[in-house]
Amino acid sequence: MKHSFVALLASAVALPAQAQVAPSDWDVHRDAARKAVIAYSTFDVGLSVGFRCTDGAFNAVLAGLPPSRNRRRTLELTFRDDSPFMSMWTTTTDPSVVVSDFPAPLARDFRQGGQLQVMVPGGAADGRNLRYVIELSPSNAAIDEALTACGRPLVDPRDAELEAIGESELPVGLAWQRRPQPRFPATRYAEGSVVTTCLTTPDGRLRDCVIEMEHPHDGGFGEATLRAVERARLRNTAQPGAPVPAELVSFRSTYIRP
Known part of the structure; x- marks a missing residue:
């Protein structure tokens, strides 16, 4: 399982709860030719998680989910005793594998260890929610x-601001x-x-x-987005006509070849 998951990371990218004993630390795969570092772990519940830096692009990959035809997937995550929150993911060419919208904040949560609950809405065969419980090292x-x-960064104050924005x-x-x-x-990818x-x-x-997530990581989509940012503008709706207050904002760009 480890070898196949590493290959996936390098190239791509309620029912009763099940628990998993934590390993001592995560495994690391390094590929100097690809300028890649991959931290990954696999669990007996059938899930595998990896955080991958490839040539400057950072991604989080979760594999082993019930397959989905939906391009976008919502998972409810609960770390330790924190409140549950909904996280957004994009399905890859493998319908059981997803990449996170915000991989770096997610990695900073994972690195702390402790219990993680992953709830997949409607993920069970009978349509009920499917819940995984994992003990993270x-x-x-x-x-x-x-x-x-x-x-x-290993600690980023912008994470708290992202939590305040929520799904908006x-x-x-x-x-x-x-x-x-x-x-x-100009890219070989269709989307x-x-x-x-x-x-x-x-x-x-x-x-x-900051490009939080780019998939595929080598398609030039991040650079295209940053060029478009130069023309973007926001307005203050709370106080029309007043300057825009200093805030953190996020947005998603979806590309489909014309």
Whole structure:
């Protein structure tokens, strides 16, 4: 299972609860030719999780889910004694494998270890919710190495701001005046997706943007998104006409070849 999952990571990318004993730490796979570092772990419940830095692009991959035909999947995650939250994922060419919209914040949660519950809405054969319970080992080396390889911090205050936004893209009181409209890049891929976070400026422009997720990682979709950001604008709906307050915003760009 480990070898097949590493190959997947390198190339791609309620029922009774089940529990898994935690390993000592996560495994690490390094590929200098691909400029890749992969921290991964597999569990007896059938799930495998990996955090992958490949040539500067960071992704989180979850494999072993009940197959889905939906391109977008919502999973409810509960770390330790924290409150459950809904996380968004994109299905890959394998319908049982998904990549996270926000892999770095997710990695920072995983690295702490402890109990993780994953609830798949309607994931059971009879349509009931399917719940997995996993005991995660703290990762003081493997996940840290993958994050660091991509220049992602081990602690980031922007994570709390993302939690405040929730499933919406913008904080309350802000709206798009001109949403980013990227052009399809020159690439061999027929489709792709990107999730971006940025800070706002008083005149509604975006700055300090970070590509949180890019899939596929080498399709040029992230660069196309950043070019479109230069033309995007936000407006203050809480106080029309007033400057835009300093906030963290996120948005998703979906690419389909014309």
